[in-house]
Amino acid sequence: MGVTTETLRQFLAVRGNGGAFLEHEVKRLLRLVGMAVPAGIFIPAGETVPVPFPLPFPLVAKAALPGVSSKSDLGGVRLGIRDAAGLSAAVADIGKIPAAAGVLVEEMARPGVEVIVGGTVDPQFGPIVMFGLGGLFVELFRDVAFAMAPLDRAGAGRLVAATRGARLLCGYRGQPPVGMEPLLSVVMTVSELIGSGLIGEIDLNPVELYPDGALVVDAKMQLLPQ
């Protein structure tokens, strides 16, 4: 058993199987298995915003909504918060969404190349990994590729190369190429998480890719259906 699988097992044992995972919980796991996520603080519903706030502005505030696929559709996301007043207002606003279990406040991620890395359990192939270019490429063109989990480095490379948009990663029209090692490492780790058989679905969307790293900006995870 790999380190990632063992970490996931311990994570699930401590947390217990009750309810859907909230974003900050998933990100805690991702940090434990070696992925970079933005620095963040979770403020449970009903609790007040710490003063002074320990993270530097600008910040983003996101509703913690279990089992909801698109937080922004419900007005659950505030970007570019510049000061303490703005933060208090945003947290109060988001707190009005009935299902919100709290608010996750994070540092804003620098823009990079957005990709999606996910895992699910396929009826024919069992645990599979998905990779695709983010944003419009996923939404409009469905430019994604799938592979059987777990993946070694070569398999992760083949998966990434199987998308039409892959060349955007190598530096397109003057953009610097993204770091391939951090990306492959995210893909391999996701493949081990889904390949462990302990979870049913995982979605890192988007992951921002930079020349020197990869940052998981949003993440969802679900257990296997009982």
Next chain:
Amino acid sequence: MNPLDCLFKPRSVALVGASADEGRPGCVVFRNLRAFRGRFYPVNPHRTEIDGVPVYASVCDLPETVDLSVILRPAPEVPELLAAHAGKARCAAIVSAGFAETGSESLQREVVRLGRELGIRLLGPNCLGVFSPYQRLDTLFLPRERLKRPKKGNAAVVSQSGALLLCLLEALAFSGRGVSWGINYGNAADIDAADIYDYLAEERGTGVVISYLESVADGRRFVAAAERLAERKPLLILKAGKGESGQRAACSHTGRLAGKYEVFSSIMRQSGIREVSDFEELLDAGHALAVQRPSRGNRIGIVTNAGGLGVLAADECARHGIELPPLPEAVRQRLHENLPPFYSVANPIDLTGQVRDVEYLTALDSIRDEYDGFLVIAHTGVIGLSLRLAELLSAFRAVSGKPLVAHLTSGGITGGLAGRLEKAGIPVYPSPERAVRGLRLLLNNGEAPWG
């Protein structure tokens, strides 16, 4: 000896449900199997002979353990009939329908359990069985006067659907092409596509495998076998049911995007396994791969005597990402010196309606080392072309050793010319686009490891 030899190369076959009644499947298969090269034992409790052939009342009475027993009785009778095969058969093809495909899962499970218990491998149920011209093994319950059988060849046809096996065999037969085997595995309760691929990978008489499938139960097992087979010989897959949803109530992007076909196709592509898009391409590509070995590369040269047909071919190349690099300057110079000035010396090379046979060879020879494969297009109505063109093209192919396909228009000498080209291992297609698609599968883009 391979354990599936009893299915593919049986020395003895029993037919449970042999019938003397014209128009019954048991009668059709009886007549087919009379031509079988090995020993044949019809079984029917109500007859002692059919057409002079002795009939056994039960498989228990057979004088030997048969390699293959073909069971052609209604589904509810199958468990009892199969149980009687203890020690009497190594493999059984259950033609009968009415199992899992109609919701009778428990009946199918019972049959699988019996097979395991008795050590009998099962093909089907709900399958047409096996056709092999080499052994004159033919379990298809369609009479020969209604369904033309293909001759001997090196292509194996593997189909999940019975109807598609018949369509493919008939299409091959009509275009004069041969098969090593045709096999329909139906519900795949025991022997499945992976078992069949593994057998065909080892089998020397099969040079190319064309496979139609709708679903795979165990994707990992399937991919592993397909990879093993594709390492040894070309495997072409036509997967139907592309619109099927993954039927996932997913709240993640991944879950929503992971459609059943999208996942299958993506995994196939990364494994270097070639999928074709439709029935026609399965046959066209299978045709090319049955007579020529694929080679590496993605750059082709076209020689035509009809400009428009060359343009259509070039368009089809563009659709599939096949490159048509221009002629190197030195080659252009040489061709300008050796051909009339009004010929168009580019790629495609257009030899115009004034062409004479030998000029095709002049053109091809000059570009032999420049490209990875060649497409020859001939409007055969022009006066300068004769049957000699076939000799010249096959001589060129022998020297170049590279993929070469042809499109001929339907003119007066086309029949004779096409026959000679086919005989020389140059596949001839009825349209420029289909010729390009045939050639496409002979070029590996540097990906697949065949050959």
